[in-house]
Amino acid sequence: MSKVIFERPRYLCDKVTHYCAGCTHGTAHRLVAEAIEHFGVGEKAVAVAPAGCSVMLYKYFDVDSVEAPHGRALAVGTGIKRARPDLFVFTYQGDGDLASIGLCETMHAANRGEGITVIYVNNAVYGMTGGQMAPTTLLGQRTTTTPAGRKHDNEGHPLKMAEMMATLEGVLYSERVALYDPKQIRRARKAIFHAFEVQTKHNGFGFVEVLSACPTNLHLSPVQSQKWVENEMCAAFPLGLYKDVTAKPPELPAATPEAEVNGVSQGTCHAV
Amino acid sequence: MNTIIIDTERCKGCYLCIEACPKNCIEQNGRPNASGNYPVQFVLASECIACALCALVCPDVAITVFRHVKEAKTADTAMA
Numbered sequence: 001m002s003k004v005i006f007e008r009p010r011y012l013c014d015k016v017t018h019y020c021a022g023c024t025h026g027t028a029h030r031l032v033a034e035a036i037e038h039f040g041v042g043e044k045a046v047a048v049a050p051a052g053c054s055v056m057l058y059k060y061f062d063v064d065s066v067e068a069p070h071g072r073a074l075a076v077g078t079g080i081k082r083a084r085p086d087l088f089v090f091t092y093q094g095d096g097d098l099a100s101i102g103l104c105e106t107m108h109a110a111n112r113g114e115g116i117t118v119i120y121v122n123n124a125v126y127g128m129t130g131g132q133m134a135p136t137t138l139l140g141q142r143t144t145t146t147p148a149g150r151k152h153d154n155e156g157h158p159l160k161m162a163e164m165m166a167t168l169e170g171v172l173y174s175e176r177v178a179l180y181d182p183k184q185i186r187r188a189r190k191a192i193f194h195a196f197e198v199q200t201k202h203n204g205f206g207f208v209e210v211l212s213a214c215p216t217n218l219h220l221s222p223v224q225s226q227k228w229v230e231n232e233m234c235a236a237f238p239l240g241l242y243k244d245v246t247a248k249p250p251e252l253p254a255a256t257p258e259a260e261v262n263g264v265s266q267g268t269c270h271a272v
Numbered sequence: 273m274n275t276i277i278i279d280t281e282r283c284k285g286c287y288l289c290i291e292a293c294p295k296n297c298i299e300q301n302g303r304p305n306a307s308g309n310y311p312v313q314f315v316l317a318s319e320c321i322a323c324a325l326c327a328l329v330c331p332d333v334a335i336t337v338f339r340h341v342k343e344a345k346t347a348d349t350a351m352a
Contacts, residue, residue, distance in 0.1 A: 026331030
């Protein structure tokens with residue numbers, strides 16, 4: 001007797017995606033579709049699609065979708081969420097969309113603490129338009145607009161969105177994950193599920209940055225591009241949890257007179 | 273027996289699954305699909321441990337994984 005242990009999630013349409021071979025947009029789509037199914041929000045979910053490679057996202061998710069003007073997904077999402085607070089709103093944006101043209105809308109929606117979940121797919125390049133430099137392009141990375149490699153004195157440094165989001169009061173959860181191997185995909189799944197939970201339970205702003213590979217514009221094979229994400233991109237964009245105010249504070253041991261004495265003595269040592 | 277089913281029309285031939293499979297059960301198929309991509313095929317079915325790593329890394333969600341489970345014991349055999 002055989003048991004199915006892995007199949008396509010319910011909210012992913014039975015359609016072949018237009019993404020290039022090895023593009024991890026498909027993996028990110030699957031994780032989001034699994035989260036929609038897990039939290040049972042399929043009937044009330046609204047996806048806000050960006051401009052970029054994932055522009056045709058409404059074809060791939062079996063949920064209601066709105067196509068936002070370039071970068072303005074969170075402005076559209078804010079309108080939907082304020083008009084219909086009962087809906088589950090999530091945006092799925094790339095780095096050119098969220099971190100470049102839509103940075104203003106992104107930061108202000110985050111600062112207001114809108115109850116929206118943001119899945120931010122960072123592949124360090126403008127994928128759809130032909131591999132131009134994005135705000136997240138790594139220093140030294142060759143693109144069609146930085147043929148000699150990005151230099152910080154001319155083009156600036158890569159923009160670290162997960163860290164920036166963590167500094168804003170309105171953001172409840174900010175984490176950076178990657179998709180280059182099965183272990184990281186499992187971590188990314190956990191992070192996306194948690195970001196969904198932040199909205200379903202706390203009606204707060206959850207932000208997940210997903211480091212993704214663009215084999216076509218990196219001019220690498222799919223397998224090599226995953227290695228590139230692991231070695232180059234993760235060095236520039238450290239993975240990890242940057243903010244989670246929904247987590248319980250760590251339980252401290254009950255204070256005893258001895259512990260207080262130790263605390264004082266440790267404090268003295270620290271001062272020395 | 274553990275097995276996987278690959279939707280060859282969905283497969284774009286990125287071969288991330290070949291890289292992920294710890295038992296080398298997946299290899300490139302020499303015949304292109306309708307889109308002109310060379311999909312992967314499942315070989316060495318006896319070696320498959322149904323770990324689902326291939327399905328986990330597949331960006332096109334083209335792989336379904338089946339794990340062999342033993343028949344549930346009846347009440348009589350369970351007692352014995």
